[in-house]
Amino acid sequence: MSEPATPLLEIKDLHTRFHTLDGTVNAVDGVDFDVYQGETLGLVGESGCGKSVTALSILQLLRCPPAEIQGRILFEGNNLLDLDREGIRKIRGNEISMIFQEPMTSLNPVLRIGEQIAEAAKIHKRMTRQEAWRWAVEMLRMVQIPGPGSRSKQYPHKFSGGMRQRAMIAMALSCNPRLILADEPSTALDVTIQAQIMSLMQKLKEEFNSAIVLITHDLGIIAEMVSRVVVMYAGKVVEEAPVKELFKDPRHPYTQGLLGSIPVIGRKEQTGRRLQEIPGIVPSPMETPLGCRFHPRCHKVMNRCQEQEPPMIHLAEHRRVSCLLEA
Amino acid sequence: MLAFITRRLLLLIFVLFGVSVLLFGILMTFSPERRAATYVTSPQQAKDIPKIIKQFGLDDPFYIQYFRWMKEVLKGNMGWSLVASRPVGEAFWNYFPVTLEMNLFAAPIVIIFGIWLGTLSGIHRDTWIDHTTRILAIVGWSLPTFLFALVLLMIFYGYFQLFSPGVLSDQLTMFIIDNPETFTRFTGMYTIDGILNGRFDITLNALAHLVLPVSTYVIVVVALNMRVMRSGMIEELSKDYVMTAQAKGADKKTIYIKHARRNALLPVVTVAGQLVALSMEGSIAVEVVYNRHGIGWWLAESAVQLDMPVLMCICLFMGVVFVITNLTLDILYAYIDPRIRLN
Structure with missing residues (x-):
């Protein structure tokens, strides 16, 4: 796959802090990665490691408590963090759109589905009411909702979870965005629907030639959907690799742990255990451990891991790892 | 239906x-x-x-x-009313327009003001706007109605000689009693009858008499409406669909008015409906202090004199009002909230 030289989205040294009554929370602490035109990038990690906050920081959708975002988020060369409120509003839903995790609560219960899909087109493409509505019906057809004409007039409570997520996808795609941030789009759905939603996203992505940042903790989806993976832990990037290399040769002990916790039929015969879990939980962003943040849970921990923060080691293009084992 | x-x-x-x-x-x-x-x-x-x-x-x-x-x-x-010295049924239609007239002015103000202030307060949560409206609301809500009415009466009538109590000035009342053929009492509400008879001075005079009672009632009651609206607004603004709307690029006004407020209005409908129903009994304190002979005043007098037929009549009337209000609210709900269907 030949990628264009300049990335669509460049995130450089992103820090997102929340100032709460209990102190400052460093939810995202120096993250950088690139997204190229038309690719699907996977953002992986356990719950609470800063994946969602990274995505919300890109569109500045963090509301409460007040977040402080530092660093640079270059979208087609322009720093989104330099934009004023009106400037970022014109990007949202138009150039960069978002698909959320909870389709059940992400739609307004008192507005018709068609109205909610048409809204973005009305805002950004200056369509009239009728045009936007026709466009919404067209979008519903594209996300394979049967009877889109009559369905568009219904309210969200008449839609099942899978259908609502389709409607959310229709909403996200309605202005033909360059980049889609999909924050665990299938986590709340059951497995068969998950597969449908994922293949639908894949298909539409190619049709619209958009790039996707797919946030998930489901490595099965990663293996199927994405070309490149960024692994995050406790607000930092710990490893980046093309998807095949990541599965074949994970370098960071955390990535190894994540891959080990996928159930594989027949592993018990090989290793004597069904699942290889990572002991412990993600540290609270308010009390991150000194040195390597993963060291309390790492099975390859060394003495210096407790004092020295591991540098980012670039092994090849789009292949980097932050671990003292590699240093 | x-x-x-x-x-x-x-x-x-x-x-x-x-x-x-x-x-x-x-x-x-x-x-x-x-x-x-x-x-x-x-x-x-x-x-x-x-x-x-x-x-x-x-x-x-x-x-x-x-x-x-x-x-x-x-x-x-319905029996004979000692207080009114006439049959209860006849007396009811005499007192009812006075109460209804006050409500026709007070209810829209309570509802619109409550929704407006509550929205404002909820949007600007924890700013000076929010604090000011909340303090005013608390003061209004916690002051006894009769005390507040008396204070207003003392200031505006006692000191400035403005807004006298009663329904209409004595002069105009005498005129209406003396000239039943030139002034027809279509509705019993002087503001409306004045217009219908082409006597705008009567309408204006009746309106001036309504200023204090309506203000008192509004200030005392609006707080509840406002607080329900405020908390509704705050709750709705924290919901996921608001972030969806933001992610679509909707501006603040669209998010507040189109997305959050419609959802926040649902509990307000209940409260506002109950307030309106309750006020049909004429806010006893307001009618007694401002000497407006409406249902509330009649009820107070009848309770003191044990005018039993009147007490029975007013209670039955309140029963009718509450059932009809709840019916209206349910129909209104089905209209506002698509998730609710009648039957």
């Missing part, structure tokens, strides 16, 4: 039956002598009390007295 309304109106019969039995029972706890005494106007007549008890059957068993009363009510005879 029609079936739903019919069913609810059938329910009204049971509500009225229940209300009447309950109140009748309470009034029966007064001894027959005490009830007969209300017919006695001078000390000389006191010896007639046993005769009155016998004549009206005041010592009959409860159910016999109740059914005797019910038979008359079904015939359309």
